[in-house]
Amino acid sequence: MRKLFLVAAGSALIATVYGCATTEPSLRAKGLAPQTQEELTDLFAKPVKLRFENSTGGKGTATYMPDGTGRVEWPGGSDTGRWQVKDGKICMTWTKLRDGKENCVTSYKTGPREYTSFNSDGTLNATSTQID
Numbered sequence: 001m002r003k004l005f006l007v008a009a010g011s012a013l014i015a016t017v018y019g020c021a022t023t024e025p026s027l028r029a030k031g032l033a034p035q036t037q038e039e040l041t042d043l044f045a046k047p048v049k050l051r052f053e054n055s056t057g058g059k060g061t062a063t064y065m066p067d068g069t070g071r072v073e074w075p076g077g078s079d080t081g082r083w084q085v086k087d088g089k090i091c092m093t094w095t096k097l098r099d100g101k102e103n104c105v106t107s108y109k110t111g112p113r114e115y116t117s118f119n120s121d122g123t124l125n126a127t128s129t130q131i132d
Contacts, residue, residue, distance in 0.1 A: 022127070024118050027108050035107045035115075040085040049132040050115070055124040061131070072097070090117070 060074030081094035
């Protein structure tokens with residue numbers, strides 16, 4: 001009986017954790033839509049500094065300059081690179097991160113200064129707060 005209870009409790013915990021996960025469909029169900037090309041272009045027309053937590057729990061800051069350059073910093077490291085708004089996505093190419101390969105993300109504005117981004121395969125990229 002005790003074993004059955006532990007299995008049920010563990011299943012409930014797993015369902016709770018996965019039920020709370022932020023996904024694109026969950027944001028769309030709340031009436032949110034991805035930021036448009038115009039919204040992203042307007043946002044990045046001035047320097048933007050974001051505090052982020054990525055999908056693996058990594059935390060840091062990213063600074064995007066209007067000239068298309070950027071810098072990302074995290075405890076124990078940093079990198080520089082380039083960014084652009086392309087086809088309604090934010091595309092970043094860092095010197096070291098991801099072996100210098102471009103990554104384009106879909107961004108949702110989830111609060112006055114909060115954003116949630118998703119990779120092209122739909123997985124969570126990061127949650128961010130604008131701090132500039």
